[in-house]
Amino acid sequence: MILDEIVLFTYIFSLSIILIFGSHGFIMIYYHHKYRKNNPQPKDSHDEDVVTIQLPMYNEMYVAERLIHAICEIDYPINKLEIQVLDDSTDETVDIVADVVKQKIKEGFDIKHVRRSNRSGYKAGALKEGLKTAKGKYVAIFDADFIPKKNFLHKTLKYFTTDKIGLVQTRWEHMNEDFSILTKIQALALDGHFVIEQSVRNKSGFFIQFNGTGGVWLKECIEDAGNWHADTLTEDLDLSYRAQLKGWKFVYLRDFTTPAELPTEMNALKAQQFRWTKGAIETGIKLLPMVWKGKIPLRVKLQATFNLTNNFVFPFTLLAGILNVPLIFIKNAGPYWNFFNFMAIFVVAFISTFLFYLFSQKDVHADWRKKITLFPLFMAGSMGFALNNTRAVVEGLMNRKSEFVRTPKFKTEKKTDKIIEKNKYFAKTKIQASTYVELMLAVYCLIGVGAAIYFMEIAALPFQLMFFLGFATVSIMSLRQSFIKKEPLVE
DSSP: OHHHHHHHHHHHHHHHHHHHHHTHHHHHHHHHHHTTTOOOOOOSOOOOOOEEEEEEESSOTTTHHHHHHHHHTSSSOGGGEEEEEEEOOOSTHHHHHHHHHHHHHHTTOEEEEEEOSSOTTHHHHHHHHHHTTOOOSEEEEOOTTBOOOTTHHHHHHTTOOSTTEEEEEEEEEETTGGGOHHHHHHHHHHHIIIIIIHHHHHHHTOOOOOOSSSEEEEHHHHHHTTOOOOSSSOHHHHHHHHHHHTTOEEEEEEEEEEEEOOOOSHHHHHHHHHHHHHHHHHHHHHHHHHHHHSSSOHHHHHHHHHHHHGGGHHHHHHHHHHHHHHHHHHHTTSSOHHHHHHGGGGHHHHHHHHHHHHHHHHHHOTTHHHHHTTHHHHHHHHHHTHHHHHHHHHHHHTTOOOOOOOOOOOOOOSTTOOSTTSOTTSOOSOOOHHHHHHHHHHHHHHHHHHHHHHTTOTTTHHHHHHHHHHHHHHHHHHHHHHTSOOOOOOO
């Protein structure tokens, strides 16, 4: 009996945390409607000041040339444009970049192939090194998997309307969204952040973040905020908050997009999610004391706190998934009906989350009805990533430092492209122990599915199925892609 009660109370506590974070969708939707018409207004024109474009790269042999060509096609006076290819690569990328840079120099571009002796500070270190010699009043940054539009600078620079605007960030567009179910689900997830969250926070006067790419900084803002730091895995989030705490204002352009390539391989996606999750926790630990000491409104402090801590939902999601199975047996063996009736309230979190993603699709996609049908798969995927992201949360809390692991790009722009033939950047390390744990969790949750059917617990069945599908999909795809024959890397 005591053990049953411990399980029940632990489960209810976990669901309470999930409810708190999940219900935040209602707040976002409220502000979304309240400030719908509060759109940033550009100037009619802008001065054609010198702009430095930074292209941080590390082993990007499939996409490096594509990016450099796209940058050189941006509509801006060539004498006002400086391009820095910040290349920390150790493979064929070095020669590819060198050849393209030589070609562009002949065409009259001020472009430099910047090489460092080591990867000190990873991406943050490369950006900081480039900033030392940057000529531009403004600094635009693009990761290797992006293809900016030709009017990118003319569009964004018009939004530097006052001398206190430090950043203009554009929305990510997904060029390979239709490549697979995996990329479609990612697109749905990212749209929630880019269409609703970023836009709502900006319009409501809350802090937003630079998304690491697809944005333009005022160089003065970067320097005034303390420059790039390499003590977290999310240097973009870190600098964003430090800048806004110093009074700088950001502008988010929801209706102007920058196309980007989504990860097409599960292990690459897990590495990306791990980095984002752990980095956010590290940034929260570092900056939340400054947030609460800062002279900013209470509502801004509360939203910043939520933004920097919302990844705490993953450990409790994992815990809820583990406890779901014994709960089925407890319900059918003990006098706990009141507990289970009370638990119905936690469906509110799922309704809130659904509406959040529904509005993100309705606002920008004509075929939103088709896209939102992927929501159950998205939820299953979120549950399947619970172990991976819980590891990230724990490591972040323990201040355990780890390498900045880049997300491999394969130049998959359309559905017909094949990554199997271009697999040099598939995960080269042996299979992580966590992948086997995910597989065991899938089997465990399948037992829960069987128990729910046996006891006719219809209400529990959808959640058991989503946990099973999530863990099974994540683990099986990780294993399958890990066993793909790798071509040798030239390092």
